[in-house]
Amino acid sequence: MKMFLVIFFASIITNNIALTYFLGMCPFIAISKNIKAASGMGLAVTFVMVITSAVNYIIYTYILSPLELHFLSFIIFIFTIAALVQMIEMIIDRFFPVLYTAFGIFLPLITVNCAILGISLFMILREYKFIEVLFYSAGSGLGWMLAIVAMAGLRKYMIISDPVDSLGDAGITAILAGLMTMGFFGFSGLLNL
């Protein structure tokens, strides 16, 4: 139990997928303009992360490992992520239309979020078991959401702070992300993963 909680909190704070590994930067910079959009995106990413990593784990352990086809993991994971996002979109559209409207165009956008593939590949690398995978992916998703919502809150103030024009929107966001990462370094003594 302790290990699960350590993994969960580590993936939010000390090994944050957005701030420590800098994965999923595209939507991180693009969607962090307002808090409502950012939280919607973050929830969608968490949801997809948990489901895809669970399915990918099952496929890796029961199909790819016994057949010694580890090298196929990359492309098979991409297949499952793309297919799962499609299925999730169809199911949510049919049964939870309000949720579908809330996610909007974010759901299909998630297929190309490299953080999703990153989680699947990392769990293989670290040789997690199934329950650990669930905690890890949920933690990573929530950690990504924390980073993007915090960024959205900060970017709200960019309008009044008026940074240097030549940086543009993306430039100042990248600098902010770096500063946030340095802030998160302060947590490094907290957990030992």
Next chain:
Amino acid sequence: MMIFLKAFLVMNTFGILILLILIVIKRYVAVYGEYTITINKEKSIKVTGGQPLSSILFKNDIFIPSACGGKGTCCLCTCKVTENISEPLSIEEAVLSYCDLKQGLRLTCQTKVRSDMEIEIPEEYLNVQRFVGEIVTITKLTHDIKRFEIKLKNPDEIHFKSGQYIMIEMESGETRAYSIASTKSLKDRIKLEIKKVPEGLCSTYLHGLKVSDHIVLYGPYGEFHLKPTQNRVICAAGGVGIASMWSIIHEALTEHTDRDVELYYGAHSLDDLYDYGYFIDMAKKYPNFTFYPCRSRKSEVYTDPETGYTFEAGVVNSVKKNFQFTHDSEVYLCGPPAFVDTVTAAFIEKGIKESRIHSDKF
């Protein structure tokens, strides 16, 4: 060797399995019930839900216009939902204002049918028809503009107001809007003037067509048309914007007599100012028609030695120099967005009220 075979088998089985699962889910999960859509409180249609409104209306012979092919950017397909208003999608929130959304305006190309709905669309859309036409002549007007004369086959007559537009449907199903560049007296045929836009879907498709090719179009659409008043008609056209002015000028001069007509027509150079000769002849034939040609992107005034016409440096300068304000002036503009904005500002400066300025931006 074995490993490659195994990998090949696994990947293909995987791919096929995923395809099958997706097809099954699409068939059994993405199933929506039958709903009724009431249009303008008079027409009711029974539809299967799950599809965007615009494709459902299209299938029921109600042709909603679209300039962006259903991507949710042009806002031409807006309708007003009066019953069962759903939450707006983020795409709709991006292009429609808060007040519009509050009133129930939604994009038919984005809103999906999930329940019984009551909607309101402009009356004229119910009169829009689908035409199949045959190209009879293609004339090259400038290096990138062609004029197409299309004879309508089925139905064989079109009734439109001068200045309205039609939508061309390409083989892919995507549509683009073009102004009708012929007079409304020619009921069995229409002319279109198309500029080839680099990377443009429809203009490339059209420029690739030949005489006797068939073409599908929908129409007529548009709030931009000649108003049947006795006001002075001031037309300003930028480049291929002259296409919609044809019918307006012709109707004003031939059918509504005693209406003064002025045309400010600007293009990049003399070669791009096609039909220049035609308008000079019109000016000679109709004393109440005045023609002011202009050259944009040139800062000097140029006088054509053959015709004696002076070309101002840009339509805005021509308007500033030549236009005399009268209380019964009505302005019709057509051209690229920047052109329409600057010329509108020039006319407002001269005293024309915004309500008297009608424009058609590309």
